[in-house]
Each structure stands twice: as C-alpha cells, then as structure tokens.
Amino acid sequence: MFLDFLKLVAAVVFGLMLVVILTVAYLRWRIKRWVGELGDEIKKFGDQFAMMGGGMEPLEVELERTQSSPSPQYQSVIEGWTSDVESLGFERVGDFHMQPTAVWMRALTHPESGAAAVVYVMEPVGVFYDLVAKFENDDSVTVTDNQYALVDFPPWSQVVRLDAGTDPSVAYSRLLDEVGSQPVQPYDPINFRERFEAAYRKDMLWRAKRGDTPQEVRRVMNSPLTEAQGNNDLVQATMESRREMRAAQFEDFLRKQYLKQSQLSALEYERIEERMVIVHELTPSSTLLELAEEAFWDDEADEEQPIPDVVLKIAEEDDPLEAFRRIQEYFPSPNYFEHYDSVAGEITGDIYLRPAD
Known part of the structure; x- marks a missing residue:
C-alpha cells in the first residue's frame, strides 16, 4: 500500500465534496420523515453547503x-x-x-x-x-x-x-x-x-x-467535516447520488477525450452533437432504461410501447457497454441508435447517434 502527496489531496477533496452530496441526501431523507424540520436543517447545513459549492x-x-x-x-x-x-x-x-x-x-x-x-x-x-x-x-x-x-x-x-x-x-x-x-x-x-x-x-x-464504499461514506459522515450521522438509508442515498453524478462526469470526460483523439472537424461535431449518446463503464442501469424508453416510444400512437422484461433484466448487469449492445437487439428498431465510434484509454465508451430529425 503506497500513497504520494497528491493522493492524499485527492482523498481530502473527495471527503470535502462528499459533504455536499451528504447534505443533499440528508435533507432529502429528513424531508421525507420530518417535513416540519426542513427550515432548521437548511439553517444547519446551509452555510457549509454554500462554502463547499455543488459538484x-x-x-x-x-x-x-x-x-x-x-x-x-x-x-x-x-x-x-x-x-x-x-x-x-x-x-x-x-x-x-x-x-x-x-x-x-x-x-x-x-x-x-x-x-x-x-x-x-x-x-x-x-x-x-x-x-x-x-x-x-x-x-x-x-x-x-x-x-x-x-x-x-x-x-x-x-x-x-x-x-x-x-x-x-x-x-x-x-x-x-x-x-x-x-x-x-x-x-x-x-x-x-x-x-x-x-x-x-x-x-x-x-x-x-x-x-464509494459504505465505510468511506460513514467515515465522512462521522468526521468533524459534517454533523450527519450514518443512517443506512442516508448512506445508500448518498452512494446512489454520487454514482449518478460520477456517470455524468465520465460522459463529459469521454466527450472531451474523443474530441482530442478524433479527426472530427468543428462543423462535423456540431452536426452530430445533439444526437450523441455516450455509454461507458459507469453508465447506470437507469440511464440504459431511459434510452430504451426512447427506442420504444411510438410516435404515431404518441405513447410508449411495453418494454420486455428481458430488457429490464439485462440493463441491471455489471457491464453497461455490453448490456446496452444486447438490449438493442430487443428494440422495435434494432438500429435505432447508430453505433458511431468507440473510445478506448483510461475510460472505455461507445458513441451512438440518435435518429436524425
């Protein structure tokens, strides 16, 4: 087990930024149980939230x-x-x-x-x-x-x-x-x-x-950086919030990496930018299902067609890239999302294009 100086900085930044997510999750958890105490909770955590900033x-x-x-x-x-x-x-x-x-x-x-x-x-x-x-x-x-x-x-x-x-x-x-x-x-x-x-x-x-691990989240909750306590519901809500935010962060990282690696001109990128869908190592199952809902939407009937149970099951598998490739086989139009390119390196991802308008 080895650590250099920047690793520790990364850890502290992680801990401090996690306070923000803890605050949001804590307030959400408290709202569900003690709506009348919302004002007190905002006052208690508001200064710290403002100091840390979001993200x-x-x-x-x-x-x-x-x-x-x-x-x-x-x-x-x-x-x-x-x-x-x-x-x-x-x-x-x-x-x-x-x-x-x-x-x-x-x-x-x-x-x-x-x-x-x-x-x-x-x-x-x-x-x-x-x-x-x-x-x-x-x-x-x-x-x-x-x-x-x-x-x-x-x-x-x-x-x-x-x-x-x-x-x-x-x-x-x-x-x-x-x-x-x-x-x-x-x-x-x-x-x-x-x-x-x-x-x-x-x-x-x-x-x-x-x-994140539950143990890490609890350590931050119990640290002097925050007065939140490690209730199991709060721990899970925090971890889920961070997974979703991290997935969005990975997508942005991959988008920038792809622009650096590819030979796309600015004009070509502008042409496809609004149609781009990026699936990567951390894409959550909820996002895969949202994409499935797009593919199962019936424009003529203006309603969503039933999504097969097998799609719901596959979306929960561990490898999001492979899961998305497989669930597309069950779409009404298997080529609804056109595979455009792939990105390899520190983060692996596939780039798809939605149908053109």
Missing part, C-alpha cells in the same frame, strides 16, 4: 501558478514550515492553485533524495503537509501530518500519518527510512507539475471506477 471532486486538476497568498491566519505556519523544509535541502518549485478546487499549495523538491514536499491550505481542514517519494515501479510513500483519514487509497500507495504539526525534519527522516535503498523516480522543478496532474488523474479514475 463532485474533479477527475482532473491543473496546477496554476499563483502570486496570491492564502488567508493571513495561515501565513506564519506556511513560512515557518517552508523555512524548516528549505533547511533540509529542499528547493522551492512555486505556489499553485489546484484548479478547479480551492486548494492552495506550495511545492518544493530535494535535488539529492528526489523527494517532494508540499504544504496545502484547504478549507475547512486548514494547513497540512506531505513529504513524498515515488519509486521506479510507480509505487509511492507519503509522510503527512494530515489527520483526515477519510477514504481508502489505491493498492500502489502507502501513507505514514504523523501527529499534526510534527516537525518536517522528523517527517523527512521517516520518509528516508521508508525509502531505504529502493530506487526512486526523482521529482524536480521541471517535472513536478506534470507528474502531479497525471498521478491525480490516475488515482481519481481508480477511485471512480471502484466506487
């Missing part, structure tokens, strides 16, 4: 250099930490905003050990730091003073969690002990940003494909 943790981030500084309340901690790390031989890479999140970070790298050091400012967590080494086999180890152990990490990641505010020299010694004689891929000021962004994407795609 999922991003699948991709971009490190944008910045000259701005975080809140003055963090300045002394950041500068003290930076001075301590530079005294260990680390050299400053720069300050960044991790777009599209609200995370501010300062990065440094060590020319001899190849390690990276990052201090983050993230509301409402505050300030925390990571020291990381990446091995030649792409595994990694991180020593951190972040206390929010909210979510699981990929099998290639290891984290060593120290007490908040532990002196960086102690953390660096621990990192070197963990590395030992293992060969590393050194971080440097030139490759830092590219590696950070690529590894974040890899980690988030792993997390998205695997999906």
